[in-house]
């Protein structure tokens with residue numbers, strides 16, 4: 001299958017350590033969402049990671065209701081690595097009105113990220129998110145796993161999402 005996000009530009013050497021992310025991914029089984037204040041839900045999601053030769057990965061995440069296929073959460077942004085270190089930054093815009101910088105570390109084929117800065121539209125829905133922790137891991141079976149935890153005005157940091165993706169291209 002032709003990969004719509006395939007880039008012909010040569011990969012910038014700064015991205016070699018995270019080249020395992022590049023390409024398109026689709027949820028394997030529907031992901032699981034939960035939080036103490038909401039009913040548990042299932043969702044599907046596609047992830048696209050691309051580059052244009054810069055030392056930056058561009059990404060788009062699109063999530064849908066597992067049954068109705070209705071578009072739900074969407075995020076897009078950029079990934080940068082601090083040269084000469086294993087420090088990683090995700091610069092993220094979310095369709096809920098949240099913008100965020102998450103920073104963390106790359107260990108092998110695992111990324112652990114935590115909110116470094118966060119802002120929202122003045123009329124963003126409550127409760128407000130106060131902190132996000134996120135983990136991406138390329139598993140030995142070639143699948144990509146993402147886990148997201150969040151803290152809100154009302155609740156301390158706890159898991160909101162867990163999902164596994166298979167590579168499309």
Ligand code: HEM
Nearest residue numbers: 033035037038041043063064072073127129132148150152
């Ligand atoms: C970092 C990413 C995300 C953040 C920060 C976030 C944040 C939130 C917050 C603050 C709530 C309200 C919780 C409450 O009422 O106490 C919520 C609810 C919900 N989230 Fe997420 N979310 C994220 C990603 C996703 C994704 C990928 C999906 C997939 C479909 C999703 C689906 C839902 C659903 C279905 C609800 C409950 C219904 C609703 O309030 O709209 N979220 N999320």
